[in-house]
């Protein structure tokens with residue numbers, strides 16, 4: 179039995195027979211790898227990851243091969259032949275055929291990519307489901323700044339100068355996030371089925387959170403979407419931390435990973451809510467942000483309370 183619990187834009191074709199692509203948009207570190215793992219657990223859905231890398235114009239000049247994140251170039255699915263055979267004109271059709279699926283997740287994140295591929299060649303026949311993934315701005319800020327030298331826990335409050343430098347970086351990233359989401363919302367077409375999904379809800383209640391997406395896809399929800407680390411995922415690109423939980427290996431080596439991130443992922447053997455902002459920022463830095471009007475505007479734009487803890491209390 180399929181439940182459709184929210185209205186969807188009536189398509190010209192019957193969705194059940196069409197190739198559907200879940201187009202995940204959001205900034206880096208918004209939780210798209212976890213989301214891809216959850217969706218990939220569904221028996222009808224293939225979580226492809228950041229598929230745009232497969233057609234990156236300068237991929238030949240990379241010092242690494244574009245390949246499956248889990249298996250590398252030895253992947254039995256993402257073979258060199260398959261990757262070389264893909265073209266923009268029949269992009270999603272080629273992947274659907276290779277993975278025997280009619281529902282693909284593409285976590286390429288940028289509308290610029292989706293706007294281009296969905297309007298080219300046979301991809302025009304695809305039924306896109308747009309999914310905007312957001313993370314609370316304070317959590318998101320911590321995810322971005324955890325990799326910055328100035329934010330290593332050891333450098334906290336060493337001097338007035340480092341304190342000012344940290345505040346400067348916080349403001350700079352808040353402004354960057356705000357610009358990014360404003361641009362996305364201005365570019366995204368309004369006549370596609372669109373879902374807004376919060377990273378926090380995916381991490382805490384994946385089954386319930388993804389139910390409306392399943393309704394739009396017209397497939398039954400599956401309890402397997404709540405078990406992202408149960409299966410091996412053959413995806414392109416993605417977050418090193420999420421990959422680490424699944425494989426116990428750091429992509430590109432452990433030494434490049436911030437100590438706080440490393441500890442967080444090494445402690446975990448499954449789903450957890452990323453709260454490293456509580457270790458990364460001091461109480462006064464958090465208060466400073468709560469007063470910052472740009473930060474408050476960003477929270478409003480994305481539909482979050484200023485304080486992530488009050489968001490958590492909301493049902």
Ligand SMILES: [Zn+2]
Nearest residue numbers: 246249253412
């Ligand atoms: Zn693989």
